[in-house]
Amino acid sequence: MGGGEIDVPKVEPEELFKQRLERLERAIMLKEPDRVPIWAFCCFLPVKYLGTTYAKIAYDYEEFKKGTIKFASDFDFDTITAVPGIIGTTVLGLALIEEHPDIAPPVIRMTGPIHDILQDRYTKWPGRELSENTYPQFVGGRFMEADEYDKLADDPLTFINETLIPRVYRSLEKPSSARAYGTLIKLGTELAKLSKVTRELVMELKNKLGYPIFPRALTEVVLDIVGDFMRHPTYTIMDLYRVPDKVRNACDSLAPLATKLGIIGGQTASKLKELYGVNIVLVFIPLHLNEFLSPKLYGEFYWPYLKKLIEDIINAGFTPWIFFEGDHTPHLETLRELPKGKIIAMFERVDWKKVADIVKGHQCIMGGLPGSLLISGTPKKVEEHVKNLLELMKPGGGFILAPAEASSLDFKPENLRAAIEAVKKYGTY
Numbered sequence: 001m002g003g004g005e006i007d008v009p010k011v012e013p014e015e016l017f018k019q020r021l022e023r024l025e026r027a028i029m030l031k032e033p034d035r036v037p038i039w040a041f042c043c044f045l046p047v048k049y050l051g052t053t054y055a056k057i058a059y060d061y062e063e064f065k066k067g068t069i070k071f072a073s074d075f076d077f078d079t080i081t082a083v084p085g086i087i088g089t090t091v092l093g094l095a096l097i098e099e100h101p102d103i104a105p106p107v108i109r110m111t112g113p114i115h116d117i118l119q120d121r122y123t124k125w126p127g128r129e130l131s132e133n134t135y136p137q138f139v140g141g142r143f144m145e146a147d148e149y150d151k152l153a154d155d156p157l158t159f160i161n162e163t164l165i166p167r168v169y170r171s172l173e174k175p176s177s178a179r180a181y182g183t184l185i186k187l188g189t190e191l192a193k194l195s196k197v198t199r200e201l202v203m204e205l206k207n208k209l210g211y212p213i214f215p216r217a218l219t220e221v222v223l224d225i226v227g228d229f230m231r232h233p234t235y236t237i238m239d240l241y242r243v244p245d246k247v248r249n250a251c252d253s254l255a256p257l258a259t260k261l262g263i264i265g266g267q268t269a270s271k272l273k274e275l276y277g278v279n280i281v282l283v284f285i286p287l288h289l290n291e292f293l294s295p296k297l298y299g300e301f302y303w304p305y306l307k308k309l310i311e312d313i314i315n316a317g318f319t320p321w322i323f324f325e326g327d328h329t330p331h332l333e334t335l336r337e338l339p340k341g342k343i344i345a346m347f348e349r350v351d352w353k354k355v356a357d358i359v360k361g362h363q364c365i366m367g368g369l370p371g372s373l374l375i376s377g378t379p380k381k382v383e384e385h386v387k388n389l390l391e392l393m394k395p396g397g398g399f400i401l402a403p404a405e406a407s408s409l410d411f412k413p414e415n416l417r418a419a420i421e422a423v424k425k426y427g428t429y
Contacts, residue, residue: 016210020078021278024212024400028280028319028364030341032397036390036427038420039366039402040080041346044135045071048410054135055127057084058112061197068201072209076420079212080205084194085111086136087286088123090220091168091229094257095160097264105217105265106191112136114194117186119170122229143167144230146239149246152230153253164230202276215272216282216321217265219258219313221306222251224288233289240297247301255305259312266318282321282344283313291326303334314342323404324348332358341398348404356392364398369419371405379418386422394427401427 011019019034026033045057050067057064064084072080088110096104110118115125124130124137143164144152152159166173171183205211220228226247227236239247262283269281285306293302310320321344329351336358345359346366359365368389373382386401393399401423403411 011210013206013208013210017206017212017277020210021212023078025280027397027400028344030361030364030396030398032429034429036394036423037078037400038076038423039400040072040075040077040082041366041402041404042071042080042082043086044084045082046411047133049413053126053132055112055125055132058126058136061111061194065197065201065204069204069209072205072211075416077211079214083109085109085114086123086138087218087220087228088120088138089114089118090225090261091160091164093261094225094254095157095165097257097261098157101260101264102268103188103191104261105268106195107187108218108261109194111190111194113190114187117171117183117190121168121170138228140228140232141168142232142235146231146235146243146246149239149243149250153246153249156250156253156257168229199272199275202272206277212278213276214278214280214282215269215276216284217262217269217318218284218286219262219265219309220285221287221302221309222254222258223247223302223305224286225254225258226250227289233292236289237292237297240301244301251301251305255308259309262309262313263316263318266313266316270317281318283318284321284323285309286323287325287328290324290328290331295330298331299334303331307334307337310338310343314339319344322346324350329354335359335363338363344400346402346404352389352392360393361396361398364400365393366400366402367404368393368399368401369403371403371411374403374411374415374419377412377415379414382415382418383422383425386419387426390423390426394429397429 023033023035023037027037045064045067047054047057050070052063052067057067061084068082087108090108093104093108096107110123112125115123121141122138124139126132126134126136130137166175172180174180202213205213227233231239266281266283273279273281290298290302313320323346325348327349328347332354335345340362343363344366345363347355348367355365373385
Protein backbone atom coordinates (compact mmCIF):
# COMPACT_ATOMS: atom_id res chain seq x y z
CA MET A 1 0.00 0.00 0.00
CA GLY A 2 3.01 2.30 -0.20
CA GLY A 3 2.77 3.27 3.46
CA GLY A 4 -1.01 3.73 3.24
CA GLU A 5 -2.09 0.78 5.32
CA ILE A 6 -2.83 1.41 8.95
CA ASP A 7 -3.22 -1.09 11.73
CA VAL A 8 -6.91 -1.30 12.59
CA PRO A 9 -7.46 -2.50 16.16
CA LYS A 10 -8.14 -6.23 16.38
CA VAL A 11 -11.66 -5.78 17.65
CA GLU A 12 -14.81 -7.49 16.43
CA PRO A 13 -16.88 -5.33 14.04
CA GLU A 14 -19.83 -5.20 16.45
CA GLU A 15 -17.66 -3.83 19.25
CA LEU A 16 -15.88 -1.41 16.89
CA PHE A 17 -19.29 -0.17 15.75
CA LYS A 18 -20.37 0.54 19.35
CA GLN A 19 -17.12 2.32 20.20
CA ARG A 20 -17.16 4.48 17.10
CA LEU A 21 -20.86 5.31 17.35
CA GLU A 22 -20.57 6.42 20.97
CA ARG A 23 -17.49 8.49 20.09
CA LEU A 24 -19.35 10.28 17.30
CA GLU A 25 -22.60 10.74 19.22
CA ARG A 26 -20.86 12.25 22.23
CA ALA A 27 -18.94 14.70 20.03
CA ILE A 28 -22.13 15.73 18.21
CA MET A 29 -23.84 16.28 21.59
CA LEU A 30 -20.92 18.47 22.80
CA LYS A 31 -19.71 15.86 25.27
CA GLU A 32 -16.22 14.46 25.70
CA PRO A 33 -15.77 11.05 24.05
CA ASP A 34 -12.84 8.74 24.74
CA ARG A 35 -10.99 10.56 21.93
CA VAL A 36 -11.63 12.99 19.11
CA PRO A 37 -13.50 11.17 16.27
CA ILE A 38 -12.17 11.04 12.71
CA TRP A 39 -14.69 11.46 9.89
CA ALA A 40 -13.49 10.52 6.40
CA PHE A 41 -15.30 13.10 4.32
CA CYS A 42 -14.15 12.72 0.75
CA CYS A 43 -17.28 13.27 -1.40
CA PHE A 44 -15.94 11.01 -4.14
CA LEU A 45 -13.12 8.53 -3.55
CA PRO A 46 -9.29 8.78 -3.65
CA VAL A 47 -8.92 7.23 -7.11
CA LYS A 48 -5.15 7.64 -7.23
CA TYR A 49 -4.77 5.69 -4.00
CA LEU A 50 -7.25 3.03 -5.13
CA GLY A 51 -5.63 2.62 -8.53
CA THR A 52 -8.79 3.40 -10.49
CA THR A 53 -10.20 6.37 -12.42
CA TYR A 54 -12.92 8.92 -11.80
CA ALA A 55 -14.79 7.57 -14.80
CA LYS A 56 -14.93 4.05 -13.33
CA ILE A 57 -16.02 5.31 -9.92
CA ALA A 58 -18.60 7.66 -11.44
CA TYR A 59 -20.23 5.18 -13.79
CA ASP A 60 -19.90 1.82 -12.06
CA TYR A 61 -21.66 1.64 -8.68
CA GLU A 62 -20.04 -1.71 -7.89
CA GLU A 63 -16.62 -0.20 -8.53
CA PHE A 64 -17.54 2.65 -6.21
CA LYS A 65 -18.73 0.20 -3.55
CA LYS A 66 -15.55 -1.86 -3.83
CA GLY A 67 -13.37 1.24 -3.61
CA THR A 68 -15.20 2.57 -0.55
CA ILE A 69 -14.79 -0.74 1.28
CA LYS A 70 -11.08 -0.82 0.47
CA PHE A 71 -10.53 2.77 1.60
CA ALA A 72 -12.46 2.18 4.83
CA SER A 73 -10.53 -1.07 5.42
CA ASP A 74 -7.07 0.41 4.91
CA PHE A 75 -7.51 3.30 7.36
CA ASP A 76 -8.94 3.47 10.86
CA PHE A 77 -11.62 6.16 10.66
CA ASP A 78 -14.71 6.42 12.85
CA THR A 79 -17.11 6.94 9.97
CA ILE A 80 -16.90 7.68 6.27
CA THR A 81 -18.88 9.79 3.83
CA ALA A 82 -18.29 8.86 0.21
CA VAL A 83 -20.91 9.19 -2.50
CA PRO A 84 -20.73 8.24 -6.19
CA GLY A 85 -21.98 11.61 -7.37
CA ILE A 86 -22.36 15.34 -6.80
CA ILE A 87 -25.25 17.69 -6.17
CA GLY A 88 -26.85 18.43 -9.52
CA THR A 89 -30.58 17.79 -9.57
CA THR A 90 -31.94 19.85 -6.67
CA VAL A 91 -34.45 21.55 -8.94
CA LEU A 92 -35.98 18.17 -9.82
CA GLY A 93 -36.44 17.50 -6.12
CA LEU A 94 -38.12 20.87 -5.70
CA ALA A 95 -40.34 20.22 -8.72
CA LEU A 96 -41.60 16.97 -7.21
CA ILE A 97 -41.78 17.84 -3.52
CA GLU A 98 -45.45 18.90 -3.41
CA GLU A 99 -47.12 16.20 -5.51
CA HIS A 100 -44.58 13.38 -5.18
CA PRO A 101 -42.85 13.85 -1.80
CA ASP A 102 -41.99 10.15 -1.63
CA ILE A 103 -39.66 10.31 -4.62
CA ALA A 104 -38.42 13.91 -4.45
CA PRO A 105 -35.50 13.40 -1.98
CA PRO A 106 -33.66 10.67 -3.93
CA VAL A 107 -33.53 12.58 -7.22
CA ILE A 108 -31.27 15.38 -6.01
CA ARG A 109 -28.07 13.34 -6.28
CA MET A 110 -26.42 13.42 -9.71
CA THR A 111 -24.30 10.42 -10.74
CA GLY A 112 -22.59 9.60 -14.01
CA PRO A 113 -25.39 7.35 -15.30
CA ILE A 114 -28.03 9.89 -14.23
CA HIS A 115 -26.11 12.60 -16.09
CA ASP A 116 -26.27 10.43 -19.22
CA ILE A 117 -29.99 9.86 -18.76
CA LEU A 118 -30.97 13.49 -18.10
CA GLN A 119 -28.33 15.09 -20.34
CA ASP A 120 -28.12 18.00 -17.91
CA ARG A 121 -26.31 21.24 -18.57
CA TYR A 122 -25.28 21.71 -14.93
CA THR A 123 -22.49 19.17 -14.72
CA LYS A 124 -19.55 17.69 -16.64
CA TRP A 125 -18.34 14.13 -16.14
CA PRO A 126 -15.15 12.08 -16.62
CA GLY A 127 -15.25 9.96 -19.74
CA ARG A 128 -17.89 12.26 -21.22
CA GLU A 129 -17.22 16.01 -21.32
CA LEU A 130 -14.02 15.54 -19.28
CA SER A 131 -11.06 13.19 -19.46
CA GLU A 132 -11.43 9.89 -17.62
CA ASN A 133 -9.24 10.96 -14.72
CA THR A 134 -10.83 14.35 -14.07
CA TYR A 135 -13.04 15.00 -11.04
CA PRO A 136 -16.75 15.56 -11.89
CA GLN A 137 -17.57 19.23 -12.09
CA PHE A 138 -20.64 21.30 -11.33
CA VAL A 139 -20.46 24.22 -13.76
CA GLY A 140 -23.97 25.63 -13.46
CA GLY A 141 -25.03 28.32 -15.88
CA ARG A 142 -27.53 31.10 -16.47
CA PHE A 143 -30.88 29.49 -17.16
CA MET A 144 -33.12 32.32 -15.96
CA GLU A 145 -33.11 36.02 -16.83
CA ALA A 146 -33.51 38.87 -14.35
CA ASP A 147 -36.95 39.74 -15.72
CA GLU A 148 -38.18 36.25 -14.79
CA TYR A 149 -37.82 36.68 -11.03
CA ASP A 150 -41.49 37.72 -10.81
CA LYS A 151 -42.63 34.51 -12.51
CA LEU A 152 -40.48 32.49 -10.14
CA ALA A 153 -41.86 34.33 -7.11
CA ASP A 154 -45.50 34.13 -8.24
CA ASP A 155 -45.51 30.37 -8.83
CA PRO A 156 -42.14 28.67 -8.23
CA LEU A 157 -43.35 25.14 -9.00
CA THR A 158 -44.84 26.11 -12.36
CA PHE A 159 -41.74 28.08 -13.28
CA ILE A 160 -39.41 25.23 -12.34
CA ASN A 161 -41.46 22.56 -14.10
CA GLU A 162 -42.46 24.41 -17.25
CA THR A 163 -39.58 26.81 -17.83
CA LEU A 164 -36.42 25.82 -15.97
CA ILE A 165 -36.33 22.04 -16.34
CA PRO A 166 -36.74 22.06 -20.15
CA ARG A 167 -33.87 24.55 -20.36
CA VAL A 168 -31.53 22.52 -18.16
CA TYR A 169 -32.15 18.87 -19.04
CA ARG A 170 -31.82 18.08 -22.73
CA SER A 171 -33.76 14.83 -22.33
CA LEU A 172 -36.70 16.77 -20.88
CA GLU A 173 -36.74 19.65 -23.36
CA LYS A 174 -40.11 18.48 -24.69
CA PRO A 175 -42.05 17.40 -21.57
CA SER A 176 -44.83 15.61 -23.49
CA SER A 177 -42.52 13.68 -25.81
CA ALA A 178 -41.74 9.98 -25.86
CA ARG A 179 -38.13 10.90 -25.09
CA ALA A 180 -39.19 12.65 -21.88
CA TYR A 181 -41.38 9.73 -20.78
CA GLY A 182 -38.57 7.28 -21.46
CA THR A 183 -36.13 9.50 -19.58
CA LEU A 184 -38.28 9.48 -16.45
CA ILE A 185 -38.66 5.70 -16.56
CA LYS A 186 -34.90 5.26 -16.97
CA LEU A 187 -34.29 7.72 -14.13
CA GLY A 188 -36.54 5.74 -11.79
CA THR A 189 -34.77 2.50 -12.65
CA GLU A 190 -31.35 4.08 -12.10
CA LEU A 191 -32.36 5.57 -8.74
CA ALA A 192 -33.56 2.15 -7.58
CA LYS A 193 -30.21 0.65 -8.59
CA LEU A 194 -28.31 3.40 -6.76
CA SER A 195 -30.44 2.97 -3.63
CA LYS A 196 -29.83 -0.78 -3.57
CA VAL A 197 -26.06 -0.45 -3.89
CA THR A 198 -25.96 2.32 -1.28
CA ARG A 199 -27.83 0.20 1.24
CA GLU A 200 -25.60 -2.80 0.55
CA LEU A 201 -22.53 -0.62 1.05
CA VAL A 202 -23.75 0.76 4.38
CA MET A 203 -24.53 -2.72 5.70
CA GLU A 204 -21.13 -4.04 4.64
CA LEU A 205 -19.39 -1.10 6.31
CA LYS A 206 -21.42 -1.77 9.46
CA ASN A 207 -21.33 -5.54 9.69
CA LYS A 208 -17.86 -6.31 8.33
CA LEU A 209 -15.85 -3.23 9.28
CA GLY A 210 -17.74 -1.79 12.26
CA TYR A 211 -18.48 1.61 10.71
CA PRO A 212 -21.57 3.54 11.84
CA ILE A 213 -23.21 5.46 8.99
CA PHE A 214 -25.87 8.07 9.71
CA PRO A 215 -28.82 8.19 7.30
CA ARG A 216 -28.95 11.59 5.65
CA ALA A 217 -31.02 13.84 3.47
CA LEU A 218 -30.02 16.98 1.60
CA THR A 219 -31.35 20.43 0.90
CA GLU A 220 -29.96 23.89 0.17
CA VAL A 221 -30.52 27.47 1.23
CA VAL A 222 -32.59 29.39 -1.29
CA LEU A 223 -30.02 31.92 -2.49
CA ASP A 224 -27.71 29.03 -3.39
CA ILE A 225 -30.54 27.38 -5.30
CA VAL A 226 -31.04 30.58 -7.29
CA GLY A 227 -27.30 31.05 -7.82
CA ASP A 228 -26.37 27.45 -8.60
CA PHE A 229 -29.36 26.29 -10.60
CA MET A 230 -31.05 29.37 -12.07
CA ARG A 231 -29.09 32.61 -12.45
CA HIS A 232 -25.40 31.63 -11.93
CA PRO A 233 -23.57 32.97 -8.85
CA THR A 234 -22.10 36.01 -10.63
CA TYR A 235 -25.45 37.26 -11.88
CA THR A 236 -27.17 36.41 -8.61
CA ILE A 237 -24.77 38.60 -6.64
CA MET A 238 -25.24 41.40 -9.18
CA ASP A 239 -29.01 41.02 -8.77
CA LEU A 240 -28.68 41.72 -5.04
CA TYR A 241 -27.71 45.27 -6.02
CA ARG A 242 -29.83 45.68 -9.16
CA VAL A 243 -33.14 44.01 -8.25
CA PRO A 244 -32.94 43.21 -4.53
CA ASP A 245 -36.68 43.16 -3.96
CA LYS A 246 -37.22 40.68 -6.78
CA VAL A 247 -34.52 38.38 -5.39
CA ARG A 248 -36.07 38.60 -1.93
CA ASN A 249 -39.55 37.81 -3.22
CA ALA A 250 -38.26 34.79 -5.11
CA CYS A 251 -36.39 33.55 -2.04
CA ASP A 252 -39.53 34.00 0.08
CA SER A 253 -41.48 31.80 -2.35
CA LEU A 254 -38.80 29.13 -2.71
CA ALA A 255 -37.90 28.83 0.98
CA PRO A 256 -40.86 26.62 2.02
CA LEU A 257 -40.04 24.17 -0.78
CA ALA A 258 -36.38 23.94 0.25
CA THR A 259 -37.43 23.34 3.86
CA LYS A 260 -39.95 20.70 2.85
CA LEU A 261 -37.31 18.94 0.73
CA GLY A 262 -35.01 18.71 3.74
CA ILE A 263 -37.68 17.59 6.20
CA ILE A 264 -39.29 14.99 3.95
CA GLY A 265 -35.82 13.75 3.05
CA GLY A 266 -35.12 13.43 6.76
CA GLN A 267 -38.34 11.49 7.28
CA THR A 268 -37.39 9.14 4.45
CA ALA A 269 -33.90 8.67 5.90
CA SER A 270 -35.39 7.99 9.35
CA LYS A 271 -36.81 4.73 8.06
CA LEU A 272 -33.23 3.44 7.87
CA LYS A 273 -32.27 4.20 11.48
CA GLU A 274 -33.09 0.77 12.83
CA LEU A 275 -31.41 -1.01 9.92
CA TYR A 276 -28.28 1.13 10.27
CA GLY A 277 -28.29 0.84 14.07
CA VAL A 278 -28.16 4.59 14.78
CA ASN A 279 -30.43 7.27 16.24
CA ILE A 280 -29.18 10.41 14.49
CA VAL A 281 -30.51 11.46 11.08
CA LEU A 282 -28.55 14.15 9.26
CA VAL A 283 -29.76 16.76 6.79
CA PHE A 284 -26.75 17.94 4.79
CA ILE A 285 -26.76 21.61 3.75
CA PRO A 286 -23.76 22.68 1.65
CA LEU A 287 -23.29 26.45 1.43
CA HIS A 288 -21.89 28.12 -1.68
CA LEU A 289 -22.49 31.87 -1.86
CA ASN A 290 -21.71 32.48 1.81
CA GLU A 291 -18.04 33.22 1.11
CA PHE A 292 -18.81 35.82 -1.54
CA LEU A 293 -21.21 37.98 0.48
CA SER A 294 -20.34 40.89 2.72
CA PRO A 295 -21.67 40.66 6.27
CA LYS A 296 -24.38 43.15 5.27
CA LEU A 297 -25.57 41.14 2.26
CA TYR A 298 -25.17 37.88 4.18
CA GLY A 299 -27.33 39.23 6.97
CA GLU A 300 -30.00 40.44 4.59
CA PHE A 301 -30.26 37.78 1.88
CA TYR A 302 -28.64 34.63 3.23
CA TRP A 303 -28.62 34.18 6.99
CA PRO A 304 -32.37 34.75 7.64
CA TYR A 305 -33.24 31.95 5.22
CA LEU A 306 -30.47 29.65 6.41
CA LYS A 307 -31.38 30.22 10.07
CA LYS A 308 -35.07 29.46 9.44
CA LEU A 309 -34.16 26.36 7.42
CA ILE A 310 -31.90 25.09 10.21
CA GLU A 311 -34.45 25.76 12.94
CA ASP A 312 -37.25 24.03 11.02
CA ILE A 313 -35.06 20.96 10.44
CA ILE A 314 -34.10 20.86 14.12
CA ASN A 315 -37.74 21.16 15.15
CA ALA A 316 -38.55 18.23 12.86
CA GLY A 317 -36.15 16.07 14.90
CA PHE A 318 -33.12 16.00 12.58
CA THR A 319 -29.53 17.21 12.86
CA PRO A 320 -28.48 19.81 10.27
CA TRP A 321 -24.98 19.06 8.98
CA ILE A 322 -23.86 22.33 7.44
CA PHE A 323 -20.82 22.54 5.19
CA PHE A 324 -19.57 26.13 5.36
CA GLU A 325 -17.66 26.13 2.11
CA GLY A 326 -14.96 28.70 1.50
CA ASP A 327 -13.93 31.10 4.28
CA HIS A 328 -16.85 31.56 6.65
CA THR A 329 -14.87 33.54 9.24
CA PRO A 330 -16.75 36.87 8.73
CA HIS A 331 -20.07 35.25 9.60
CA LEU A 332 -19.19 33.09 12.62
CA GLU A 333 -21.08 35.22 15.14
CA THR A 334 -24.41 34.27 13.58
CA LEU A 335 -23.97 30.65 14.71
CA ARG A 336 -24.47 31.80 18.28
CA GLU A 337 -28.09 32.53 17.36
CA LEU A 338 -28.85 28.84 16.82
CA PRO A 339 -30.00 26.41 19.53
CA LYS A 340 -27.00 25.02 21.38
CA GLY A 341 -25.67 21.61 20.40
CA LYS A 342 -28.12 21.01 17.55
CA ILE A 343 -25.98 21.15 14.41
CA ILE A 344 -22.69 19.90 12.95
CA ALA A 345 -20.75 22.89 11.65
CA MET A 346 -18.22 21.72 9.08
CA PHE A 347 -15.69 24.30 7.90
CA GLU A 348 -13.60 24.22 4.74
CA ARG A 349 -11.34 27.23 5.36
CA VAL A 350 -11.69 29.33 8.46
CA ASP A 351 -9.76 31.11 11.22
CA TRP A 352 -9.70 28.26 13.73
CA LYS A 353 -8.79 30.56 16.62
CA LYS A 354 -11.98 32.53 16.01
CA VAL A 355 -13.97 29.29 15.68
CA ALA A 356 -12.63 28.25 19.09
CA ASP A 357 -13.52 31.63 20.59
CA ILE A 358 -16.97 32.00 19.04
CA VAL A 359 -18.45 28.61 18.12
CA LYS A 360 -16.66 26.10 20.35
CA GLY A 361 -18.90 24.83 23.13
CA HIS A 362 -22.01 25.99 21.29
CA GLN A 363 -22.07 23.66 18.28
CA CYS A 364 -20.26 20.51 17.20
CA ILE A 365 -17.36 21.56 14.96
CA MET A 366 -15.97 19.46 12.13
CA GLY A 367 -13.04 19.79 9.72
CA GLY A 368 -9.47 20.93 10.24
CA LEU A 369 -7.47 18.85 7.74
CA PRO A 370 -6.64 21.04 4.73
CA GLY A 371 -6.26 19.22 1.45
CA SER A 372 -3.09 21.12 0.65
CA LEU A 373 -1.43 19.65 3.74
CA LEU A 374 -2.48 16.09 2.94
CA ILE A 375 -1.29 16.48 -0.64
CA SER A 376 1.99 18.35 -0.34
CA GLY A 377 2.89 18.19 3.35
CA THR A 378 5.00 15.69 5.24
CA PRO A 379 3.96 13.33 8.06
CA LYS A 380 5.86 15.54 10.51
CA LYS A 381 4.03 18.66 9.37
CA VAL A 382 0.70 16.83 9.50
CA GLU A 383 1.36 15.65 13.05
CA GLU A 384 2.34 19.14 14.14
CA HIS A 385 -0.79 20.64 12.53
CA VAL A 386 -3.11 18.11 14.17
CA LYS A 387 -1.41 18.54 17.55
CA ASN A 388 -1.84 22.32 17.46
CA LEU A 389 -5.42 22.08 16.23
CA LEU A 390 -6.39 19.63 18.96
CA GLU A 391 -4.84 21.82 21.63
CA LEU A 392 -7.27 24.49 20.46
CA MET A 393 -10.39 22.42 19.72
CA LYS A 394 -10.23 19.30 21.89
CA PRO A 395 -10.99 20.61 25.42
CA GLY A 396 -14.60 20.03 26.42
CA GLY A 397 -15.44 17.81 23.45
CA GLY A 398 -17.60 18.70 20.48
CA PHE A 399 -14.90 18.43 17.78
CA ILE A 400 -14.58 15.98 14.87
CA LEU A 401 -11.45 15.92 12.72
CA ALA A 402 -12.10 15.60 8.98
CA PRO A 403 -10.65 16.56 5.60
CA ALA A 404 -12.88 19.33 4.33
CA GLU A 405 -11.77 19.77 0.74
CA ALA A 406 -12.36 17.65 -2.34
CA SER A 407 -8.72 18.24 -3.30
CA SER A 408 -7.67 15.94 -0.48
CA LEU A 409 -8.61 13.04 -2.76
CA ASP A 410 -5.02 13.06 -4.06
CA PHE A 411 -3.57 12.80 -0.57
CA LYS A 412 -0.33 11.06 0.29
CA PRO A 413 -1.23 7.88 2.22
CA GLU A 414 1.56 8.50 4.73
CA ASN A 415 0.10 11.92 5.50
CA LEU A 416 -3.37 10.56 6.17
CA ARG A 417 -1.85 7.89 8.36
CA ALA A 418 0.07 10.56 10.25
CA ALA A 419 -3.17 12.49 10.87
CA ILE A 420 -4.90 9.40 12.27
CA GLU A 421 -1.95 8.52 14.48
CA ALA A 422 -1.73 12.11 15.72
CA VAL A 423 -5.39 12.00 16.79
CA LYS A 424 -4.74 8.79 18.70
CA LYS A 425 -1.69 10.36 20.30
CA TYR A 426 -3.00 13.83 21.15
CA GLY A 427 -6.79 13.47 20.89
CA THR A 428 -7.62 11.20 23.83
CA TYR A 429 -9.50 12.48 26.90
